[in-house]
Amino acid sequence: MPKEKAITAEMLTKRFGDFIAVNAISFEVDKGEIFGFLGANGAGKTTAMRMFCGLSLPSSGKATVAGLDIYKDNEAIKQRIGYMSQKFSLYEDLTVKENIRFYGGIYGKSDTYIKKETEILLHQLELEAQANTLVGALPLGWKQKLAFSVAIFHQPDIVFLDEPTGGVDPVTRREFWNMIYEAAAKGITVFVTTHYLDEAEYCDRVSIMVDGVIAALDTPAALKKQYHASGMDEVFQQLARGAKRQDN
Amino acid sequence: MNNSVIVQGVSKQYGSKKQPVVALSDISLDIATGELFGLIGPDGAGKTSLFRILTTLLLADKGSATVAGYDVVKEYKAVRKIVGYMPGKFSLYQDLTVEENLHFFATIFHASVADNYHLIKDIYEQIAPFKDRRAGKLSGGMKQKLALCCALIHEPKVLFLDEPTTGVDAVSRNEFWDMLQLLKKKGITIIVSTPYMDEASRCDRVALIQNGRILQVNTPEAIISGFTQPLYAVKAPGMLSLLKQLHNTPGVLAAYPFGEYHHAVMQPGVSLPFLGKDAEVKAVTPNIEDCFIQLMQHHA
Known part of the structure; x- marks a missing residue:
């Protein structure tokens, strides 16, 4: 039986005027997979991610997220996914508990669900004592771990993580990846971008975008073999060095 | 020529007296003329606070500091003339063009672009094709290059770069460090902060900083040779269970994922036991x- 697909893309393209930000990319992500979506600045990662999240309509091509069509069902997609980035995740001037309640409410979860799951979450993160602390007062590492938990609080099919570990200390970075593994083990598909190439090794498969196209896609082991590289950093350097575009 | 930076017992805290947030705790550093010095640590370590104190934009609660021999409090005007500062947040005028920004920064320092062009030539040539574009319309990489040019155009003695490579891809990060090596040859003292540990090897010396405290200051080589316990890279099918196995193995002081492998720190004199026939150990x-990671645990 073929594996269920969390994301499919077929010749997916996004143009802004003459500029082709995403140029006919095709790939599939399996359900429960940890998929690393890498690329140089300006390669088109953010544009592609915005289309998968239902925030931007493609110029052409096809794609599904959680089995839903990204043209027709883009509103329904938003209910089925979670999203977290380094730049924006939680409201700093709401408390830990208020943030959880807010996101739970946005995704239409019942008060009973929110109450029960909040307790479980606070316990898991050992944040019980900080439940009523403003998120702005938490150390960054805690904030990022809380943000991830909030992003999967409504039990989405897929969670999109945009540079979730930027600037985080090396110990917390590893704890964060532990949480990613746990989420994946529960069947949540993880779609993650990062500039830390050691983290590419933690993914089941990795794609590398260069100038709007997917230049390589495989398991980290296969990519290293293909490019005769000792680490993913070398693979990335080989592929991205030829990039013509540069952007943020 | 004294382009050194000396920091003695600097402390800084924010917030109220009842609920203080410690940004810097008794920091001392002695950075030599012409050194390329890295301040390496995660967000919230205190890197920006230290930069702001050294560039006279913030007062320390305790301690003192000099930049190129000038006291950062008593002689703040002199310090401002001789430092270049590239803040972590893009701080150029978005509605001025590339060229206008450069001339503006030269003019406020009573310098001329022509006189100091040799300092920025290699970098500026890369953005020169866009010299009539407004800074706000530049891509991230080009903004970064323009900001560096503007921080250099008055020929500073000491250059402070606050997280210039954050959010920048691995290839562009490499190129940025290559540019810094060229600047170092011109005798400018360069202090760079970064959360990327792998960039330490590009510095002459680094300070590892966490929670406002310096964990260690040394050359990257000396810091590495200070790690005296045996270290192994271990790989096996089923990396999660391998990690648990390592955590339960006697003599393993620490075990954590490290890219493709797990790293296991061993008690000296204890060797790693057999971990199964499929395990690769080196x-x-x-x-x-x-x-x-080790220093963080010692200071925890």
């Missing part, structure tokens, strides 16, 4: 990240 040299 002794490895630690890198700065191993050292940082």
